[in-house]
Amino acid sequence: MSMITADPKDVPHVEHFEFTPEYLAKAQELIANYPPGRQASAVIGVLDLAQRQQGWLPRVAMDAVAKLLGMAPIRVYEIATFYTMFQLRPKGRYLLQVCTTTPCWLRGSDAIMKACQAAADGETFSVQEVECLGACVNAPVVQINDDFYEDLDEVSLKKVLDTFKGGGTPKPGPQIDRQTSAPEGGPTTLRSE
Numbered sequence: 474m475s476m477i478t479a480d481p482k483d484v485p486h487v488e489h490f491e492f493t494p495e496y497l498a499k500a501q502e503l504i505a506n507y508p509p510g511r512q513a514s515a516v517i518g519v520l521d522l523a524q525r526q527q528g529w530l531p532r533v534a535m536d537a538v539a540k541l542l543g544m545a546p547i548r549v550y551e552i553a554t555f556y557t558m559f560q561l562r563p564k565g566r567y568l569l570q571v572c573t574t575t576p577c578w579l580r581g582s583d584a585i586m587k588a589c590q591a592a593a594d595g596e597t598f599s600v601q602e603v604e605c606l607g608a609c610v611n612a613p614v615v616q617i618n619d620d621f622y623e624d625l626d627e628v629s630l631k632k633v634l635d636t637f638k639g640g641g642t643p644k645p646g647p648q649i650d651r652q653t654s655a656p657e658g659g660p661t662t663l664r665s666e
């Protein structure tokens with residue numbers, strides 16, 4: 474099992490981080506959305522770019538973000554350590570963010586978490602427990618990298634994970650027969666032309 478934690482002893486040392494020209498251009502585009510002197514408002518987006526470039530957020534990447542935005546490094550660490558969207562140690566190719574808040578818990582997130590933990594090897598999959606992902610109506614939900622997989626049970630979760638393992642990309646969204654959060658099997662109202 475490979476849970477994502479921020480335990481400092483598990484964090485490898487990274488000597489240097491520098492934005493590539495491509496990521497730097499994206500960061501500057503984000504910063505330009507804010508008035509002069511307010512560039513710190515772009516911190517979450519710029520941290521996200523640093524994480525996408527590196528795969529995770531070593532301290533040197535947070536320092537580079539702080540420098541770019543003219544912020545004290547501690548202000549950037551505070552943000553990066555608060556939000557679960559930032560990973561402070563390397564992760565597998567697919568990060569399974571399992572929601573265990575009440576609606577997902579009532580709909581079986583314990584079993585989903587157990588199955589994700591069993592699949593997590595730290596290389597293909599890593600797992601992280603998160604609070605409400607905001608898709609409770611389709612509980613239980615797991616966010617896998619940038620996509621939500623919803624209405625899961627152990628069987629559909631296994632299918633999703635097997636597809637990723639085999640190099641495919643399973644269709645995100647509900648894993649039962651419904652469109653977004655519409656009733657299972659199709660609409661029950663407003664059906665006439």
Ligand code: FES
Nearest residue numbers: 572577606608609
């Ligand atoms: S409780 Fe899981 S998405 Fe809201």
